[in-house]
Amino acid sequence: MGAHAVCRLSELPPGERRIVDVEGRSIGVFNVAGELYALRNACPHQGAPLCRGLVTGTMADSRPGEFDWQREGEILRCPWHGWEFDLKSGRSVFNPHRTRVRSYQVTVEPAEDEDPRIETYPLSVDDGIVLVHL
């Protein structure tokens, strides 16, 4: 348990993802329009590598004949059977109450000085370390 470093924030720009192995679990970390989210890289359906799927939007429930495309960039489709998951919560789109994938908290911490003898100045939060919390 605990916090695990994934990468520098500058290495995970909006729209990108990183998949890391942490304590024997494969976890995908996503930057969705500047916010960070992490999901278990295993689809609850048949164990597919969920975090390698398409990041896209979805059709909201609608009346027959109507098309309402929403949430572009916030939906993760499993690369096998295409089940849709909300990147921010891990909840499936088709049954958010009962079908979901495990999600993890992600924070950004300032990078520690690497050599205390050298005087450094933190540039911006872009240099922070992305941490996923198990």
Place this chain on the structure above:
Amino acid sequence: MTIPQPIPAAKLAVKPAKARVGIVDVDVHPGPADPDEIRERMQMPWRDRYRGDRRSFYRHPIHGTRQDSMTAGVGPECSDPDLMRRQLIDEFGVAYAILIMRTFCNIHPDPDFAAAVASAFNVWLNDTWLSTHNQDGAFKGSITIAQQDPLLAAAEIERWAGQDHIVQVTMDSGARFPFGSRYYHPIYEACDRHGLPISVHPGTEGMGINHQPTPGWPTHYIEWHCGMSLAFQAHLISLITEGIFERFPSLTVVFVEGGVAWLPAMLWRLDAYWKALRIEVPWVRRKPSEYVLDHVRLGTQPLERPDDDRQLLQMFDMMPADRVLMFSSDYPHWDFDSPDRAFPKLSPDTREAIFSGNARALYGLA
């Protein structure tokens, strides 16, 4: 001669079969990295005509294959045998993968072109997955035939029957006549004579010259795809009532990719009608459901999975699953069934029969 010459038997080294431990997957789809690999195995005039034809609609709206089954720089899904071995053979302990190519040859109105496409795919399969990529004998092949000309199809079966690693014939379930029709007799006669099962695979229902199993054209892919098992039901009723299994006593028909749960109720219905109407089809000497035990097998994918697994297990009892089912994954397609996750917990005997024993017995695999 519009079809490539057969490969001389001397070129195919027949290695003694070494038994492989593990499960058997009866529905796997390799394909060429590029249509040129097929084209270069065709003679003129067909070589210039072939463009890697597939069906143009009823395509999955997002991705028809597993998105992790392509190798960048190599080719589309299941064109890279190394990736396929990692993702399927090694990952799940597959002893034998029965390879069924998706040629879409039975769409075309031109029987000669269709036969040339089927033949070139058979040459390609033999040149690659059944030989160069098959040092351990894990890959077993199906002879693709085009139904448009049953006599050419029978000749294609003659060409490949008995060759190393060839275990069955395959045709698509898209058709102009249900599969019990006498139109297909030359095909079944060749299969029966050579002891080759014939595998029926969906995907061209209503395409080109073929009829839909539905009253007209479904609007969406989900409708069409869900309805594919309707074609299988129609074909199976036809095969039984037309006496195909009486005419061709050693023939086995394998239906793959139609799921399984529809089988028991359909057979209850057909058995009931037979008791009243056998006078119309007096060559159906046994109850229809009895023919299924001896002559029909079903690939399990996509396995229907109700919320309560006990209900599926009850259906397995009704089939009975340990006689008629053979595990299939449909790798690399999007509705792939994982051997580890797609099934409820089974008794060891049932699991062994479905995942190994029934296929080994049918295909003569050590």
